[in-house]
Amino acid sequence: MRHLVVAAVGIMLVSGCQRFVVRTESRVAMAGPLDTRVTAEMPPVNPHAGPVKPVVVQAGAGRVAIVDVDGLVLNAPFVGPLSVGENPVALFREKLDAIEGDRCVRAVVLRVHSPGGGVAACTAMRRDLERFKERTKLPVVASLLDVAAGGAYYVASAADVVVAEPAAVTGGLGVILNLFNLQDLMAQFNVIPQPIKAGELVDIGSSARPLKEAEKQMLQAMADEFHKQILADVARSRPRIDPARAFDGRIMTGRQAVDAGLADRVGDLDDALQVAAGISQPGGAAPRPEVVLYRRANDPARTVYAVTPNVPLQGAGLLPNLPGLDRTKLPTFLSVWQPELTMEKLGGK
Template sequence: MFAPPARCRHADRQPLHRHAPLALVGLVALACASFGVLSGCNTPIKALVGGKMNLGGNMGVNGDIRMTGEMVTVTRNDNTVTPVRPVVIEGGHGHGGGRIAIIDVDGLIVNRNFSGLNSMGENPVALFREKIRRIECDASISAVVLRINTPGGGVTASDMLAHDIAKLKQCRDIPVVACLMTTGCGGGYYLATHADQIIAHPTSVVGGIGVILNSYNMEDTLAQYNIIPVPVKSGDRIDLGSPERTMEERERAILQKMANQFHDRFIAQVRSARGVRLSETEDMLALGLSDKEKDAEDNDGEDAEDGSREFGELFDGRVWTGEQAVELGLVDSTGYLDDAIEIASTMAGLSANAPVVLLRRDNDRAMSEFDVTPNSPMSSLLPLSIPGLDRSKMPTFLYLWQPEPSFVTAGG
C-alpha cells in the first residue's frame, strides 16, 4: 500500500500538540482564579487563552492550592495597541454628572515621533490631536485642564496644538483651564493663552515670548578636515541657512523677517487673550523706556537692519516666576494643579467629587495626575553631538525658551 509522506503524518499529529498547551493554560487559569478567591484578594486575576478550549462536565476545586516558583509578566511596548481611553484617577467612578479630563503637554513640542531609549515613540502633536478628538466625542467630559510642563517647541507644532484647543471650545463649548507646572514657556505659554484661565505655580518659569532659529557656521570646521562642499543648485537662496558656508547679510535679513513675523503672531495672541490687564501692564512698563526705545516705537515698530526690535520687557523673550507673571497679567493666579481642577469643575458646574480622568493607552501607566508618558527624544546613539551636523533633523523656527543646549538637537 502507498504510505503517506512524513509531512502528512506530522500534520496528523499537529492538533495533539496544539491542544496540550491549551489544557495546561486552562489549568493555570483555574488555579490562579481559585488562588485569588481563597486568598481573599480583591483584584481579579486575568488569564489570556489563545485558541479554542472546550470543557465538559463539572469541575470543582477542593482544599488548598499552593503555587511555587516564579511568575513572569510581560508588558506590551507597542504604543499602537489601543486608542487613548479615559482612566479615572480621582473622584467617583461613575459617568453621571460629568468628568474633568487632564491633557498633559510635557517636554519638547515638535511634530515628529520621539525615538529613544525608554521612549513611547509618540508624536506629541498627533497624540494631542487624538486626545482632543476623544474629548469631542465623549459627552461625559465636561471640562478640560491643560497640564503644561514644557519650555516650548516648533512654531508650527505649537500653533497646531493651539488650533486644536480653539476647535474643541467651538465644538463642545466646555471650559479649558491651563496649569503651568515647572516650565510654561515659548510654545507652552502660547498654548496656555488659548485657555479660559491660566494658573501657574508660584515657582513656575513663565514667558519666553520670542522666536529662535538655530543656525551654525561650520565652514571653517569642515575646511580643517579638508571637506569642501560642492553644491549643485538652481536658485541662489535654495541653501539659505546652510551650515556649510557663511551666511550672507541679505540671507540673514530674510530669516530675520520670518522670525519677526512669527514673533508678531505670538505677541498678537498674547495681547488678544490677556486683554485690558496686559495693556495696563505694558503702559506701566513703557514709563521706563529710554529715548531710543521710544523712537523705535514712534517708527511703528519698523525692523532695524540688525533685526532688533523694542517691545519692552514683556515680549523680549525673557522669563518670569509665577508670582511675577500674575503681577504682569500673563497669568490669572498662582496655585497648583488641584486648584486648576477645582476652577475647571466650578466653571463647568460640576460637583466637588467630579471624576478626574487622564487619557492614556493601555500600556501607559496612569496612577496620578502627575504621571508623565515616557517620551524622550534622542538625537544620536553616540554620546557626541556636534551642532550643525544634524541640522536637517532640527525644528526650524521655535517658540522655545532655550537655556539647555540639548534642545538644539533634541528634535532629531
C-alpha cells in the first residue's frame, strides 16, 4: 500500500521502507490503480519568529511608522491553519513599544480596517495608544479604510488627526452582548439541562433558558456603563463631534463622518501618510516619507497595505454554525458593527 502525504512543499510517497518526494504546484498523475491515504498538513505560521522589526515598504525622507488594526479585535490568540496565532492586543502593544525604541520614527499612522471587537480589548488598546502619545510626543494620524467601526473607531479616535476614506464605513459606537435562547432547540434533541449551582445568578446569560427581567436589567446596566465610558473618551478626543449623530450606534460613510465630527478630512492612506509627514516636518510641503511596518521575520510586507494573515480556517463540525450554538469562549461585551451574528467565528472562537 502506498501512502500520499500532502505537505506544504509537495507530495511525499511512502512505499514500504522507501520514500520519495514529488514537488509540484498542482497535481500528480500516476498510471494504474493506486491505494492511497492522503494527509494534509497546514501548520499555523510560527508566531515566535523573533520580535517585530521595521520593514521599509516605501522609500522617502523622514520615517513614518504604520501600526495596523485589522480584523476582529479580541484579547485572545487567533489559532488555526494559515493564522499567525497572535493576540491582537499584545501585538499592538509590542509594535508601539518597538516604535518608541526607534529613534528614526517621526510620526505614526494608525491604519484601521476592523469592525471593532471586545470592549475590554479595545479599551486596553486605546489606553496604550494614549500613553504612547504622552511618552513619545509623536504625532498620530488615523487612516480609516474599508471598515473602521465600533471599538476600532474608538481606538482611532485617540489620534491627533483622523482621515477617512470616502467609501469607509465607520461609526457604530455602541455596545452589544449577543445572547440567545436555545431552550426549544435543545428540547428537540432531548437535551435537558440540569444545573447544580451555588449563587442564583451564576448562570446569567445561559443559552439553556430565557433571561429573567431582573437579569436583563443587570446586563443592560453593564452595557450602558461601557457605552458611557466609550462616549466620554471619544468626546474628549473629538470635541467637534455631534453626539446626536455619532453616539446612537449608527454607521456612516467617510464624508458623513467628517460632517458629524468623527473624522477631520476625507482621504486615502497615502493622504494620511502625507498628513503625518507634514505634522512631523512643519514649515512647507513635506517630502514623500519613508514608510515602515513592524513585522516578524516570517511575515513579509511589500506595500503600505500589507496585512498579516490572521484569520484561521474553520474546521467542519458536526453541528451547523448557528448563532449561539458554539459559545464556549464568547459571549463578551462587544463594541462592533456586527450584522452577521456568526462573525465571532473569525476570531477562532
